[in-house]
Amino acid sequence: MSVADDRAASAGQSQTRSPRVLSVARAKAQTQAEAWGGHDSLVQLRPDLHDVVDGGPPKPLRGLMMILLVLMAGSAIGIGSAALVIQGERPFTITSLGPWTANPYAGTDKADPYSVAIYTRSARVPLAQGEGLALTAYDDSSGRPLSPDCTYEISGTTPTARLWTLTAANDKGDLAATMAGRTSLASPGLLRNEDGSFQITASRTPSSGNWLPLANSPDVLEGLSFTFRLYDAPVTTGASLEGAEMPDIRRLGCR
Amino acid sequence: MSIHLPSRLRWGAAFVATLSLAVVVHILVVLAIPREVTHSAYTDAARFGPDRQFNLLPAVEAGAEPLPGLDPAMKHAACRYQLDDGPVLFTAAVPVPFWSIGLFNATGEVVYSLNNRTAGSDILSLLLITPQQLSILRENPPEDLDKLIVIETAATQGFALLRAFSPSPAKDLEVDLAMKTAFCGRFE
Known part of the structure; x- marks a missing residue:
């Protein structure tokens, strides 16, 4: 436990927030509020510097949302980009001559994974x-x-x-x-x-x-x-x- | 304790995580597709007739292509084979300036291919055999074995596609007949 947490605890608040130098200021504000004669409502009205400056403490729900978002977006982009390439049905170009493209390995055991996926999915017979x-x-x-x-x-x-x-x-x-x-x-x-x-x-x-x-x-x-x-x-x-x-x-x- | 990062860094980490996940998913999807396909050229080729014989494919026309990726200028015949019942012999004599044959395994990969020039004669005679069957055959080789093109393969299922270029509509019937009578079956 850090010094800041000890101070917050001594201020009579249950503190689960992680240690920050700024919470020293918060602790000071609390002692000031006490000096005002127990007007605790003022403490609540005062914007929490902790939140304003560095985005606040970890909120379990927000962290979970972030992970879900990453999982969903990652899967969507991964599946979407794969579908785009495979459904485009253009095997990877190995050689080109001007506008003409060829993949002599498509349909053989030397083919790249994209050509394999395209050829098996469309069930086409290679030359x-x-x-x-x-x-x-x-x-x-x-x-x-x-x-x-x-x-x-x-x-x-x-x-x-x-x-x-x-x-x-x-x-x-x-x-x-x-x-x-x-x-x-x-x-x-x-x-x-x-x-x-x-x-x-x-x-x-x-x-x-x-x-x-x-x-x-x-x-x-x-x-x-x-x-x-x-x-x-x-x-x-x-x-x-x-x-x-x-x-x-x-x-x-x-x- | 949870990791506590400044918000800019946290968004950056989320971005990097999303991108890495996208890359992994992309690769997995591309690699999984060949295993998950419901139909292949091998299963599609069953439509044209019984296995172990050459079946003439309908003309390659718009909206009615027998198999995708075929040349509309060519005539095609397909034969599905299984090597479990013994080696398969292919013979054909197609009276055209160009013909070729491709052997494909069940997933549509090329096993072997040749055309009428590389075959060395106008008559195709090709034996497809598994390594085990070949070692048995070598113990008591038939006389005409050295006249055959012998292809060893471990893939016991597959299909052969015979392509022929008919030089003129007048020869179409003759070419059709030659392709229908091409042999694909048991080697005695």
Whole structure:
């Protein structure tokens, strides 16, 4: 027991508060009140310096509330952030080429925990390394998120592959009904320039040349993603993608 | 005795505690999801037909995707297998410029994959076997064992997904037939 507590006790008050230098002043105030002739009410009216200066003594109820608040807020933020990442259904990017992202390890035993959670939760079947590599774009080449309301030109070349397909879907990878009935375009039968490069127009309404149909009645909130699936491509691992070239995505206009 | 801190420090401690708890909960949730999922690609693949045979999947179309994440430009056939009843043999001859097969375990992880170029021939013949079954088989090896691609796995449940690119609608029927008659079953 400290000196201050002893003094408070001697002042005839039951003191359970922790020792503070300031309670000396309080003890003085009490002796003054006694000098006033037992007007104890004055002591109660007087603001307690102890409380004003350092937030007061520990109050068991407030401490409990604080712990509950921390528990609730912590759990909510933890669960919420996990749900946000998992329900976004975008596996972590291991490699990227311009706007195109890939995670060659998704769906294998080398996958990161987020990809594992996303793939098992959505029960999706990955494209295995011996089959090919999938590269997905969620943004155009200037960094703006893809929108199903816009028209895009995808032009350039892809890394060597025996076959590739290009698919338009929403940002979770779900297909949407299109005017043409198809949602993809494949490398055989593609119109190419003399140097092997190509231009593809992705739009809702038919376009001349290589046309990738987009959603007929687009839901802007669902977003848009383009996926190149390169089948039997030498670039199946992240390292071999270094220096490879992927097409640019240019926004031509929006409705 | 309870800890007595100035209020600013106390709010700081609460903030740090909240954040640490959030991080722990976040990690636990992400790690727990794979254990808590109610359906997997393996269970979903049961819809398409009996186990231990290749079942042709319906075309991948908007709103009616047989399994999520499939390529709408490809044709797919799936075969669910269990190795408890013995090794499983896969054979297929699909007349297309490109086909590939992926073997996945019950949680959807890739066990093995190859395509028609890496298979070394136009005909697929692949034997999936557990290490115990393989050691038994080696004691009295069948003649054609060296012609097979033999894959050892400890995962006794899983499914195979055969993908084929049909070059033109005119060949669709032929490709469908080849995928339906692809073999997935008992190795004698």
